[in-house]
Amino acid sequence: MNYDMNYDNNYDEINECENEEKDEYNNVKEKINENENKTDKVTDNVLYRLSLNPNKGGLQNVDKDKVNKIIYEVSKGSAFFKNAKEREKIHTERIKEMKKKYIELKKRTLDYEKQKIENLMKKMENERDLSQYIVHIDMSKSMISTANYEERKYGVRSAMPGYIALKLCKDLILVPPRHKKYHEVSLEIRKVISSYDPNYCPASVDEVFLNITNFLEKNPLYTPSKVTEEIRQKIFEKTKLTASAGIAPNLMLAKICSDMNKPNGQTELKNDANEVEKFVKLLPIGKVSGIGKVTERTLNELGIKTCGELKENMIYIRELFKPATYQFLLNVSLGIGKTIINNKWERKSISVERTFSNISDEQELYNKLLDISFKLAQDVEKENLKGKSVTLKLKTSGFEILTRCLTISKFIHKQEDIYKVGKKILDSCIEENPNQSYRLMGLRLSSFLDSKKNISLDKFVKIIDNKNTVDILAQKKEYECPVCYKVIRVDYLNEFEKHVNNCLNNVEDIKQSEFIENKKYNKKFKLNDKESDYKQIIKNDKIDNTTSEDYYHKGKQRLNNKSNNQIKHDVSSTSSKLICPICKSSIFCSTNEELNRHIDICLNNDIIKNYET
DNA sequence: GCGGATCAC
DNA sequence: TATGGTGATCCGC
Ligand SMILES: [Mg+2]
Numbered sequence: 001m002n003y004d005m006n007y008d009n010n011y012d013e014i015n016e017c018e019n020e021e022k023d024e025y026n027n028v029k030e031k032i033n034e035n036e037n038k039t040d041k042v043t044d045n046v047l048y049r050l051s052l053n054p055n056k057g058g059l060q061n062v063d064k065d066k067v068n069k070i071i072y073e074v075s076k077g078s079a080f081f082k083n084a085k086e087r088e089k090i091h092t093e094r095i096k097e098m099k100k101k102y103i104e105l106k107k108r109t110l111d112y113e114k115q116k117i118e119n120l121m122k123k124m125e126n127e128r129d130l131s132q133y134i135v136h137i138d139m140s141k142s143m144i145s146t147a148n149y150e151e152r153k154y155g156v157r158s159a160m161p162g163y164i165a166l167k168l169c170k171d172l173i174l175v176p177p178r179h180k181k182y183h184e185v186s187l188e189i190r191k192v193i194s195s196y197d198p199n200y201c202p203a204s205v206d207e208v209f210l211n212i213t214n215f216l217e218k219n220p221l222y223t224p225s226k227v228t229e230e231i232r233q234k235i236f237e238k239t240k241l242t243a244s245a246g247i248a249p250n251l252m253l254a255k256i257c258s259d260m261n262k263p264n265g266q267t268e269l270k271n272d273a274n275e276v277e278k279f280v281k282l283l284p285i286g287k288v289s290g291i292g293k294v295t296e297r298t299l300n301e302l303g304i305k306t307c308g309e310l311k312e313n314m315i316y317i318r319e320l321f322k323p324a325t326y327q328f329l330l331n332v333s334l335g336i337g338k339t340i341i342n343n344k345w346e347r348k349s350i351s352v353e354r355t356f357s358n359i360s361d362e363q364e365l366y367n368k369l370l371d372i373s374f375k376l377a378q379d380v381e382k383e384n385l386k387g388k389s390v391t392l393k394l395k396t397s398g399f400e401i402l403t404r405c406l407t408i409s410k411f412i413h414k415q416e417d418i419y420k421v422g423k424k425i426l427d428s429c430i431e432e433n434p435n436q437s438y439r440l441m442g443l444r445l446s447s448f449l450d451s452k453k454n455i456s457l458d459k460f461v462k463i464i465d466n467k468n469t470v471d472i473l474a475q476k477k478e479y480e481c482p483v484c485y486k487v488i489r490v491d492y493l494n495e496f497e498k499h500v501n502n503c504l505n506n507v508e509d510i511k512q513s514e515f516i517e518n519k520k521y522n523k524k525f526k527l528n529d530k531e532s533d534y535k536q537i538i539k540n541d542k543i544d545n546t547t548s549e550d551y552y553h554k555g556k557q558r559l560n561n562k563s564n565n566q567i568k569h570d571v572s573s574t575s576s577k578l579i580c581p582i583c584k585s586s587i588f589c590s591t592n593e594e595l596n597r598h599i600d601i602c603l604n605n606d607i608i609k610n611y612e613t
Numbered sequence: 614g615c616g617g618a619t620c621a622c
Numbered sequence: 623t624a625t626g627g628t629g630a631t632c633c634g635c
Pocket of ligand 1: 285
């Protein structure tokens with residue numbers, strides 16, 4: 001329900017246009033070098049951050065006038081570029097530190113850890129789920145053409161890159177094949193797709209994920225590629241829009257594949273371990289959703305350009321990156337990703353922000369705040385939200401962004417209240433920095449009171465009771481020790497905890513003599529609060545649906561991390577293994593959320609099956 | 614929790 | 623003339 005977006009508002013015009021070309025890039029680069037006397041490399045990196053690099057491939061016709069204006073701005077040393085360079089400098093500094101650490105690590109013989117990580121990878125590869133056929137459909141290139149004229153005016157009003165993009169893409173945009181509104185078009189597309197997978201998930205305005213495994217089972221004469229062909233054909237018949245598609249065993253790979261044959265083709269990656277390995281080995285890391293400009297450059301500077309190289313370096317990645325990123329990259333390097341599509345989405349925040357000409361006058365700033373609070377309150381009302389955190393966002397005339405948050409005890413939604421809290425924050429910002437001038441202000445409401453939770457929780461509990469699965473939930477649990485990998489059967493978590501602590505004590509000796517300092521191991525093993533929750537949840541015969549709601553929305557999540565069904569592993573993580581009471585397969589989870597997510601999905605599947613039969 | 618950085622679209 | 627808006631996650635503190 002939440003998911004039905006207003007496409008007219010959400011359409012991202014700027015991003016749909018590729019406004020890069022080699023000449024433009026080189027001109028800008030030259031100018032920067034001339035005036036700033038910077039090295040080629042620095043300039044490259046700045047432009048790279050700005051997405052002005054030529055390696056992306058772009059348009060045929062470039063508006064030279066506009067490009068010259070960019071150059072003008074650059075040579076003037078605009079605040080925008082100054083800020084970009086500043087951030088780039090910080091990033092470069094960070095990379096330098098990482099490189100140092102990397103070189104140090106390379107000097108060591110990490111045989112012990114290497115062995116562990118290789119075992120881990122083997123294990124993950126063995127458990128790779130190749131049973132699902134995931135399709136990602138991407139219509140971004142053709143949706144541009146359906147942009148209506150009013151929206152293009154907005155593009156003109158928006159800032160310069162958008163304006164350039166618009167200019168560059170003008171020919172394309174000005175010849176819409178037909179004038180259907182987005183939501184009409186998208187409704188038709190959804191109708192087509194839902195007959196292949198009622199559980200499809202619109203990932204953004206012009207992207208859809210679906211799972212055709214069931215359809216293939218029921219229609220044995222089809223092949224994955226044939227089904228996809230048919231879907232694209234039907235979409236075209238109904239809307240006259242072309243679509244590109246990717247077919248693969250998981251979401252991450254499907255998305256990559258759909259990008260390979262734009263705008264009117266499809267790419268299939270077979271559900272075969274060797275095929276996946278081969279594919280991933282040469283895959284440039286930047287193609288992966290979740291790896292952006294910064295991470296790409298960071299990895300590149302470490303000599304890692306492909307997922308294959310990433311895999312070779314995971315041993316170092318583990319030390320150089322933080323746990324979540326390591327986990328994400330580990331999955332990426334093996335081509336492992338989510339295989340279950342979840343179309344549930346729960347909003348966590350709602351916000352409004354506006355750019356304007358620089359303002360330093362206090363009263364004017366408060367006026368802006370007032371405007372924005374009205375707009376936010378309006379949006380909040382539409383969705384019946386109540387939140388207790390208000391965040392004020394400001395962008396200085398120098399493009400520095402700052403956010404300040406204030407959480408109050410009451411849940412609020414009215415404009416006056418939002419304004420009041422926002423004003424309090426703005427007061428302190430002004431006091432802190434009296435004459436600062438700003439070019440943007442935003443307000444965000446979060447920490448919602450969610451009334452829907454109780455309803456869906458009731459539903460779940462009922463169904464569980466009916467199916468008599470509560471008893472199963474209460475059965476003796478199996479955990480895998482993260483240190484010795486033995487499976488331990490226990491009644492209570494603290495028994496397991498004892499075992500792991502024991503193991504850790506044994507490992508510590510090896511660690512200290514043989515390997516690097518490792519804070520993770522020096523820490524006393526302790527089950528976190530969330531796992532204690534799990535115990536409580538079982539006692540109360542309830543599943544905490546509030547933490548089990550997985551969602552997938554707008555591609556904003558990493559497509560392989562914290563997955564509902566994919567296994568989370570780490571050499572030294574405190575993940576535990578147990579048997580899912582519904583699907584009976586063993587699952588790993590280091591947090592209660594992951595466990596709940598898995599159970600949630602399984603329950604969903606069961607419910608669906610029941611409805612179908 | 615908060616605030617900065619990153620990411621996707 | 624001129625460099626957007628919305629929602630989310632991770633990480634250090
Ligand atoms: Mg990427």
